[in-house]
Amino acid sequence: MKAKARYFLSTVFLGAFLVASGCATSHLTFEHRVTPLSPRLSSTPYATIGHTLLTMEESLGTLPSDYQTLEHVLENVRALIPLKTLSTFREATNVLHSIDMLLKREGFSYKECNFLSTGLRTGQVDCDMYSFLYLSMGEKYGLPLRAVTFPQHMFIRWNSPSLKFNWETTNGTVETDAYYQQVMIPRIQKEFPAIKNWKMVEHTPEELASYAARYIADMAYHELGKEKARAGKSIITSAEYLKRTAPIYSAAAHYLGTFLTHNPFHVPTCIMRGDLFLKAERFDDAIRDYTQVLDLEPQNASVLLRRSEAYYQKANHTTPFSAALMFMQRGNEDHHRAQSLSKNSGSSATSNLK
Numbered sequence: 116m117k118a119k120a121r122y123f124l125s126t127v128f129l130g131a132f133l134v135a136s137g138c139a140t141s142h143l144t145f146e147h148r149v150t151p152l153s154p155r156l157s158s159t160p161y162a163t164i165g166h167t168l169l170t171m172e173e174s175l176g177t178l179p180s181d182y183q184t185l186e187h188v189l190e191n192v193r194a195l196i197p198l199k200t201l202s203t204f205r206e207a208t209n210v211l212h213s214i215d216m217l218l219k220r221e222g223f224s225y226k227e228c229n230f231l232s233t234g235l236r237t238g239q240v241d242c243d244m245y246s247f248l249y250l251s252m253g254e255k256y257g258l259p260l261r262a263v264t265f266p267q268h269m270f271i272r273w274n275s276p277s278l279k280f281n282w283e284t285t286n287g288t289v290e291t292d293a294y295y296q297q298v299m300i301p302r303i304q305k306e307f308p309a310i311k312n313w314k315m316v317e318h319t320p321e322e323l324a325s326y327a328a329r330y331i332a333d334m335a336y337h338e339l340g341k342e343k344a345r346a347g348k349s350i351i352t353s354a355e356y357l358k359r360t361a362p363i364y365s366a367a368a369h370y371l372g373t374f375l376t377h378n379p380f381h382v383p384t385c386i387m388r389g390d391l392f393l394k395a396e397r398f399d400d401a402i403r404d405y406t407q408v409l410d411l412e413p414q415n416a417s418v419l420l421r422r423s424e425a426y427y428q429k430a431n432h433t434t435p436f437s438a439a440l441m442f443m444q445r446g447n448e449d450h451h452r453a454q455s456l457s458k459n460s461g462s463s464a465t466s467n468l469k
Contacts, residue, residue: 163189164320165251168231170366171331174359175338177232184235188221188248189255196256204280207273208289214252215287218245225285229334243269245284250320262318265295266310267303272317321371325387328367332360332394357396364395382408386418393421398429416453416460423449 165185169177195213197206226239231247234240240248246262246269253260259275270290271282283290292315300313318326339351339359368391371384378384389404405422409415426446433439 163251163254164323164370165189165231165247167324167366167370168247168327168331169235171328171363172230172232174335174362175230175232175331178236181232181235185231185251188218188235189252191217191221192252192256196258201258201275202277204278207278207280210258211249211273211282212287214249215284218248223248230331242285246271247323249282249284250323254320262320262323263315264318265300265313265315267307268295268299270295274317319384321374321384321387324367324370325391328364328391328394332363335359335363361395361397364391365397367391368395368397368400379407380411382411386421389418389421389425393425393428396428396432398425398432401425402429414456416456419449419453419456423447423453 166182169181169185192214195210195217197210201207201210222238223234223240223245224238225245226237226241228234228237228239228241228244231240231244234244249271250260250262252258253271259273261272261274263270263272263281270284273280273282281290281292281295282288295315304310304313336351336356336359339355343349343351343355368388371388371391374384375381375388385404385408389401389408392398392401392404402422402425405418405425408418409422412418423446426442426449430439430442430446433442
């Protein structure tokens, strides 16, 4: 991604990149299977992380044909997935090599790209959009793929109980951790010397959706600013901003919800969804998620502060005054309790909301 996308890339996330190079692979034909391990196929347009990105990008120009292109690519992968379990390095890499060749035949090549919708239209995608395509395939067909990031780059990792290796999506090759640490990171560091933390981080799909929502909302804000400037206006009202960004955060929250349907007590994801609901000003939904976490972890000061913020914002949007006052009092109770817990533990209470 370009420098203007730094909001999304902050603290170990996506970005600048290597030029794609070809790789020799064998062309394989397999019996196909359609037994996805992921629960995310229940409803379009939230079937995969790719569908979710397109939904989040709708205020920035996603077209119906973009969903169709994604579905076309995913459907063409079907014939590349063997019926049997992929248990060896050769079997797994053969599948990934075949996917790489498929993407090339479909006309995809490497170029910096901010949005999946744009990449699907032009065929020019960067490391993160390449990775999102692979991750979408993994979700649909049960491949154990995870995203791994460090500043300015993303790749995928095959991560099963018996097999783990890295796959560089921009050129279709297996790479070691040492390659990224000793070759790629030093190369990128020269371009971005101000960045200090170059740790590689493996992400869940839910984390990716949450980060993507923040990035796309930031881009929507910039686009809204340009529209206002063309109209001779300089102030973006909160209502205008919410109209553009609430659907983005809601789409990401929906995606997290499919995971929580099958894992209702997964605290980190529940907190992430609550944060997304809060940004979308869906205060009751945010309070519900934070309350569920607090039922499991009543001493969690950070979540108490999150819920207090949700109560405060709900109070600001509530009439009559007596009802608003009730939510304000609940917010005060949570805030005071969080401060008390932090004081007893010797730490400072913070919600870490971003």
